[in-house]
Amino acid sequence: MNLFPPAEGAPPGFRYEEDFISREEEQQLIAHIRELPLQPFQFGAYEGKRRVVSFGSRYDYTRHAVKDALPPPDWTLSIIARVEQFGGPGSAPIRQVLCTEYEEGVGIGWHRDKAHYGDVFGLSLASECTFRFRRAAGKGWQRFHLDVEPRSLYMMSDESRHVWEHSIPPVASIRFSMTFRTLAAGN
Numbered sequence: 114m115n116l117f118p119p120a121e122g123a124p125p126g127f128r129y130e131e132d133f134i135s136r137e138e139e140q141q142l143i144a145h146i147r148e149l150p151l152q153p154f155q156f157g158a159y160e161g162k163r164r165v166v167s168f169g170s171r172y173d174y175t176r177h178a179v180k181d182a183l184p185p186p187d188w189t190l191s192i193i194a195r196v197e198q199f200g201g202p203g204s205a206p207i208r209q210v211l212c213t214e215y216e217e218g219v220g221i222g223w224h225r226d227k228a229h230y231g232d233v234f235g236l237s238l239a240s241e242c243t244f245r246f247r248r249a250a251g252k253g254w255q256r257f258h259l260d261v262e263p264r265s266l267y268m269m270s271d272e273s274r275h276v277w278e279h280s281i282p283p284v285a286s287i288r289f290s291m292t293f294r295t296l297a298a299g300n
């Protein structure tokens with residue numbers, strides 16, 4: 114599925130492009146991510162099942178603030194530039210690259226990304242997932258979902274980023290993602 118023009122029901126500000134990278138690039142990125150010191154995602158006293166490494170900046174759940182992280186490694190730089198180009202002139206520079214591994218059966222619960230960050234981009238690697246959106250509507254939820262393919266890129270800005278929540282149900286086979294975030298104004 115290619116969301117140009119936007120698919121009916123897609124949250125405003127959501128963009129999606131398949132085959133953003135080649136299969137060869139995908140294999141190279143997966144090999145790099147597998148070599149990283151991935152650690153279970155920590156949020157305060159809790160630990161998530163997905164394993165992550167942050168570059169550029171990281172969100173500190175104890176201090177509720179964005180902190181510096183190691184600079185993005187060389188192998189991320191050309192992809193960062195392409196993601197920034199995808200974001201277009203209205204989007205700010207990427208200030209965080211979060212590499213995530215979801216083992217089979219691991220997903221991510223409903224959330225909106227921290228307000229300290231601005232636009233959010235996601236590059237999917239190794240396997241597909243269902244990407245779900247919901248927003249409160251009356252006593253229930255307005256919902257949207259799509260199958261996000263490996264090698265695709267999505268972008269969340271505007272309402273899709275700030276009003277709608279998103280989640281990924283447990284994946285059927287191992288998936289990696291690279292999440293690219295700009296900083297919100299004033300951060």
Ligand SMILES: O=C(O)CCC(=O)C(=O)O
Nearest residue numbers: 213221226235236290292
């Ligand atoms: O893996 C993904 O594409 C989503 C990641 C995400 O929602 C997050 O890290 O907040």
